[in-house]
Amino acid sequence: MTFRKIILAVFTIFAAQLLAAQVVFAAGSSSSTEASAPQSAEFTAGKADIDAGKWEAAIAAFTKVTVAEPKNADAFNYLGYANRKMKNYDAAFAAYKQALAINPDHRGANEYIGEAYLQIGDLKMAEQHLAKLDDLCFFGCAEYTMLKRAVEDFKAKQS
Secondary structure: OOHHHHHHHHHHHHHHHHHHHHHHHHOOOOOOOOOOOOOOHHHHHHHHHHHOOOHHHHHHHHHHHHHHOOOOHHHHHHHHHHHHHOOOHHHHHHHHHHHHHHOOOOHHHHHHHHHHHHHOOOHHHHHHHHHHHHHHOOOOOHHHHHHHHHHHHHHHHHO
8 A cells, every 4th residue: 555545544534533523513412622421410401401492490400500510611601501592691601701710622611602792792702712712623613613603694794
């Protein structure tokens, strides 16, 4: 086998693994960049409330989770998300900032806080989190793509 064929084979395998990882992520894996830990019943209930659009119930569930697990960045991220959906921006920003204090590389929290900044009209801060995601997602990721699209939509509406 020639050197060129070996390089092509290695690249093909790498690309297939990257695509498989993105498919798994899109199917509902954790938004954290770390391996998923077992989730509590309250976390699972809160996630179901998020999926059903039951924002107040999700806030109640994830508030309990964050009290019981103060180092759970995913729980703070979801707490921020539910608060943002209720337009409780102060609570949303507090939760996202806590998630990022726990894990500055949390892709979901970086995406969602960027979207929250757009909702209050702060393009500069949204772009800072987009840049962070660009650094984190060397080969791209769903969070970067979603925030990039939101920033582009925001800019288009401003024109």
